[in-house]
Amino acid sequence: MSLTQNQLALIVLFTPLLAAAAALIFRRRGRLVDVSTVLFSLFSLLASILIASNHQPEPPTIFTFMRVDFYLDALSVYFILLVNLVAFAASWYTAQFLAFDAQHNPRHDPTQFHLFFNLFHFTMLIVPMVDNLVVLWIAVELTTLVSTMLVRYRRDRPALEAAWKYIVITTTGIIFALLGTLFLANAIPQYVSWDGDPMNWSVLTQGPITELDQGFVRLSFLFILIGYGTKAGFAPMHTWLPDGHGEAPSPVSALLSGVLLKSALYAILRFYTITNLNQEGDSTFTSSILLVSGLLSLGLATPFILKRNKFKRVLAYHSLEHMGIITFGIGIGGEVALFGALLHALNHALTKALMFLTFGHVRREHLKRGYAEAQITGVLKSMPISGVMLAFGGLALVGSPPFNIFMSEFVILWAAIGRAIEAHSLGYILATVLFVVTITLIFGGLVGHLSRLLLDRPPFERERENLFRLAPSLLLLALILIFGLTVPAWPIDLPDLLKQSVQILMGGPSL
Amino acid sequence: MDSGQPLVGILIFVMVIMALGIATVRTIKEMIQFYQIQSLILALVTLLTQQGLSVFVAVLPVGLALSIQALLARATLPETRRAEQAERNLWHYWFQTLPNQATPIWQGRRAARSQPLFRLLLNLGFTAGAYAIAFSLAAPQSGSEDFAIDRWSLAASMALVLLGLFMMSNKQDIISQIMGLLVMEHGMFLAAIKVITFSSLAIIFVISLFLYIIVTLTILIFLLPELHHASGSIEVEEQKQLKG
Numbered sequence: 001m002s003l004t005q006n007q008l009a010l011i012v013l014f015t016p017l018l019a020a021a022a023a024l025i026f027r028r029r030g031r032l033v034d035v036s037t038v039l040f041s042l043f044s045l046l047a048s049i050l051i052a053s054n055h056q057p058e059p060p061t062i063f064t065f066m067r068v069d070f071y072l073d074a075l076s077v078y079f080i081l082l083v084n085l086v087a088f089a090a091s092w093y094t095a096q097f098l099a100f101d102a103q104h105n106p107r108h109d110p111t112q113f114h115l116f117f118n119l120f121h122f123t124m125l126i127v128p129m130v131d132n133l134v135v136l137w138i139a140v141e142l143t144t145l146v147s148t149m150l151v152r153y154r155r156d157r158p159a160l161e162a163a164w165k166y167i168v169i170t171t172t173g174i175i176f177a178l179l180g181t182l183f184l185a186n187a188i189p190q191y192v193s194w195d196g197d198p199m200n201w202s203v204l205t206q207g208p209i210t211e212l213d214q215g216f217v218r219l220s221f222l223f224i225l226i227g228y229g230t231k232a233g234f235a236p237m238h239t240w241l242p243d244g245h246g247e248a249p250s251p252v253s254a255l256l257s258g259v260l261l262k263s264a265l266y267a268i269l270r271f272y273t274i275t276n277l278n279q280e281g282d283s284t285f286t287s288s289i290l291l292v293s294g295l296l297s298l299g300l301a302t303p304f305i306l307k308r309n310k311f312k313r314v315l316a317y318h319s320l321e322h323m324g325i326i327t328f329g330i331g332i333g334g335e336v337a338l339f340g341a342l343l344h345a346l347n348h349a350l351t352k353a354l355m356f357l358t359f360g361h362v363r364r365e366h367l368k369r370g371y372a373e374a375q376i377t378g379v380l381k382s383m384p385i386s387g388v389m390l391a392f393g394g395l396a397l398v399g400s401p402p403f404n405i406f407m408s409e410f411v412i413l414w415a416a417i418g419r420a421i422e423a424h425s426l427g428y429i430l431a432t433v434l435f436v437v438t439i440t441l442i443f444g445g446l447v448g449h450l451s452r453l454l455l456d457r458p459p460f461e462r463e464r465e466n467l468f469r470l471a472p473s474l475l476l477l478a479l480i481l482i483f484g485l486t487v488p489a490w491p492i493d494l495p496d497l498l499k500q501s502v503q504i505l506m507g508g509p510s511l
Numbered sequence: 512m513d514s515g516q517p518l519v520g521i522l523i524f525v526m527v528i529m530a531l532g533i534a535t536v537r538t539i540k541e542m543i544q545f546y547q548i549q550s551l552i553l554a555l556v557t558l559l560t561q562q563g564l565s566v567f568v569a570v571l572p573v574g575l576a577l578s579i580q581a582l583l584a585r586a587t588l589p590e591t592r593r594a595e596q597a598e599r600n601l602w603h604y605w606f607q608t609l610p611n612q613a614t615p616i617w618q619g620r621r622a623a624r625s626q627p628l629f630r631l632l633l634n635l636g637f638t639a640g641a642y643a644i645a646f647s648l649a650a651p652q653s654g655s656e657d658f659a660i661d662r663w664s665l666a667a668s669m670a671l672v673l674l675g676l677f678m679m680s681n682k683q684d685i686i687s688q689i690m691g692l693l694v695m696e697h698g699m700f701l702a703a704i705k706v707i708t709f710s711s712l713a714i715i716f717v718i719s720l721f722l723y724i725i726v727t728l729t730i731l732i733f734l735l736p737e738l739h740h741a742s743g744s745i746e747v748e749e750q751k752q753l754k755g
Contacts, residue, residue, distance in 0.1 A: 132715070134715045134716060134718075134719055135715070137719055138718070138719050138722055141719070141722050141723065141726065142722065144726065145722075145725065145726050145729060148729065148734070152733075152734065152737070155737060155741070156741065157741040157742055157752060158752060158753055160734065160737050160738045160741045160742075161738065161741075161742070161750050161751075161752055161753055162753060163734060164685070164730075164734055164735075164738050164750060165750075165753075167726065167729070167730055167734065168679070168688065168692065168730070171692065171723075171726050171727075171730075172676065172679060172692060172695065175672060175695050175696075175698075175699055175723075176672075178699055178716075178719060178723075179668075179669075179672065179699065179702065182702055182703070182706065182707065182716065185707055185716075186706065186707070199715070215648060216648065219648065242753070242755070243753045246753065247753070304755070307755070309755050310755075313755060
C-alpha cells in the first residue's frame with residue numbers, strides 16, 4: 001500500500017508532535033525519550049524524502065486537515081527537507097547535551113527540553129506547509145514562543161537575558177509582519193469573486209492578483225520584510241541573533257541558525273511572489289529593497305566577524321552574513337540568482353548545523369575537563385575528528401572550494417555580474433563590488449578565529465573520539481562535500497526541485 | 512468618521528490619547544493606570560464594533576486590564592514564588608498584596624530616559640505622522656468605493672504601534688518596556704477588529720491576537736520574574752551582560 005502525498009505530509013508534520021507527547025508520557029524514562037526524539041525525527045525526515053521523491057510539479061498538493069488548509073508545492077517541499085535534515089542532526093546531539101547538562105545544571109529538566117525541542121521542530125514544519133498567510137504568521141509566532149523556552153533552558157543570567165532579548169525583539173518585529181499581512185488583506189478588492197479564501201497563497205496567486213491595490217501591496221511587503229526580517233536576522237533587526245545563538249544549547253543553536261532563519265525567509269519569499277505578480281511581473285520594488293537589505297546585513301556582519309569574540313557569537317554573525325548573501329541573491333533576481341539563493345539557504349543550513357553541533361561537542365568535552373570556553377585551542381591535536389570537521393565546516397562557511405557554499409556563492413556572484421553587465425547600472429556594479437569585498441574580509445576573519453581554535457597548543461592530550469556520537473556531523477560533512485561538487489539528483493531530484501521552486505517564486509503556481 | 516459610528520470614533524481617539532499618556536507620564540504606576548483605561552476602552556470598542564464574536568473577543572483586553580497589575584507586580588518584586596506557595600488566599604495575594612507591595616517601587620521610579628515635555632512632543636510627532644501616512648494610504652480610489660477602509664482606525668492603530676515602539680526603545684526598565692509591547696498589541700487588536708474589510712478574515716486575525724497575548728503572558732509570567740531574580744534588577748542597563 002503506498003501512501004498519498006497528503007498522508008505523508010501529515011506523517012511529516014505530526015511525528016515531532018508525537019515525540020513531544022512521548023517526552024511527557026515517558027518522562028521518568030530518560031533514555032527512552034532520548035531515543036524517541038531521534039527516531040521520530042528520522043521518521044519525519046524519511047517521510048519528507050518520500051514526499052520530495054514523489055513530488056510532481058503539477059498539480060500541487062492541497063488538502064484541509066482540522067480546518068487548516070495545507071499546500072505543498074516544490075518550494076514547500078524544499079523547505080520541509082531543509083528543516084528535517086537539520087532537525088534530525090540536532091536531535092542526535094540532544095542526548096549528549098542532556099547527559100552533560102545533568103552534571104552541570106542544577107535546573108536540569110530533560111522532559112522540558114525534549115518537549116520544547118520537538119514542539120519547535122513541529123512549529124517549524126507548519127510554516128512551509130500552510131496555505132493561509134495569516135496562519136503562516138501564527139506558525140512563525142509559535143516558533144518564537146517555543147524556541148524562547150529553549151533559549152532560556154539553562155535559566156542562568158546570560159540565558160535569561162538572551163531569551164528576553166530574543167522574545168522582545170522578535171515579537172516586536174513580528175507585529176510588523178501581522179500589520180503587513182493585514183495591509184495585504186485590505187488590498188484585496190471585494191468586488192472580485194475568489195475561488196476560495198483570498199488569504200490563501202494558492203487562491204491569491206491564481207486569481208486576478210493585479211486587481212489588488214498596488215500601494216497597499218507594496219506597503220505590505222515593506223512591513224513583511226521588517227517583520228519576518230527581524231525573525232530572519234536581517235540587519236539592523238538582527239541584535240537578538242548573537243545572544244540567542246550564543247546562549248542557547250548547541251542543538252538549539254543549530255536549529256535557530258540552520259532552520260528558524262530560513263522559516264522566516266520562506267514567509268518573505270511567499271510575499272515576494274505576491275508583490276511581484278501584483279506589480280505585473282515588475283520586480284524593481286522588491287529587488288531594490290532586498291538588495292539594500294542584503295548588503296546592509298553583509299556590511300554589518302563584517303566588523304563583528306573580524307573582532308575577537310566567543311566562537312558561537314562569531315558563528316551567529318556568520319548567520320547574519322549568510323542571510324545577507326541569500327537576500328542579495330533574491331534581490332538580484334532572475335532564474336540563476338534565485339536558484340543560487342535557494343541553494344545557499346540549504347548549504348548554509350547544513351554547514352551551520354555542522355559547526356554548531358561539532359563546536360558544542362568540543363565545548364562540552366573541554367568543560368568536562370574543567371577548561372573554560374576561552375581555553376579551547378588546538379582542537380585538531382586534542383580531538384582530531386572534531387577538529388577536521390570544524391576545519392572543513394569553517395572553510396565551507398567562508399566559501400572556500402570545493403565546499404558547498406562556494407558553489408552557491410559563485411552562482412549568486414555570476415548572476416550579479418550578469419545583471420550588472422545587462423543593466424549597465426552603476427548601482428548593480430557597486431553592489432556586486434561591495435558583495436565581493438565583504439565576503440573576502442569575512443573569509444579572513446573566520447580563518448583567524450579557526451586558526452586559534454584549531455592550531456594552537458591544546459589544553460589536554462589527544463582524545464579518542466566516538467565516531468557513533470559524531471555520526472550526523474559526519475553525514476552533514478559528506479553532504480557539504482557532495483554539494484560542493486554537484487547538486488545531487490538522487491534520491492531526490494534536487495536540481496529539478498530547485499528549478500520548480502524558482503519558477504514558483506517568479507511566476508506563482510503553474511496550474 | 513468613516514465608520515459612521517461617532518461614539519466608536521471618539522473612543523478610538525481616546526485610546527490614542529491614553530497611549531500618549533502612557534508614553535509621557537513619569538512613573539510606572541501611572542503608566543499602568545492609563546493602560547488599564549485603554550484596555551477597557553478597547554473592550555468597549557470591540558463590543559460596539561464586532562458582531563457575533565464581540566463578547567468573546569472583548570474578554571481579551573478586559574482580562575489583561577484586570578490582571579496586568581498583578582503580573583507586573585510579580586515581575587517587579589523578587590522572590591515572590593516562595594511567598595506565593597505559602598499563601599492560602601492566592602486571589603487576595605495576587606490582586607491586593609502584590610500590587611500594594613510593588614506600588615512604592617512603581618511610584619519611586621522615573622520610567623523613561625528623556626524629559627516628559629520632550630517625550631510628549633516626540634510622541635505627538637509620531638501620532639501626526641501615523642495619521643498622515645494612514646490618510647494618504649487610505650485615500651478614496653477612483654472608480655470604486657471598494658477599497659475604502661476605516662482610515663481613522665487605521666491611523667489610530669498605526670499611532671499605537673509607533674508609540675509602543677518608541678516606548679520600548681526609550682524606557683529605562685523592563686516593566687516599562689513591556690508596557691510598550693502591550694500598547695503595540697492594542698494597536699494590532701484595533702486594526703484586526705476595525706480595519707479589516709473582509710469580515711470573514713477578521714476572525715482569523717483575532718485568533719492570531721490570542722497567540723500574541725499568549726506570548727505576552729509568557730514574557731510576563733515566566734521571563735520577567737526570572738530575569739529580575741537572576742540579575743537582581745529591573746533596569747534595562749543591567750540586562751546588558753551579553754555584548755559584542
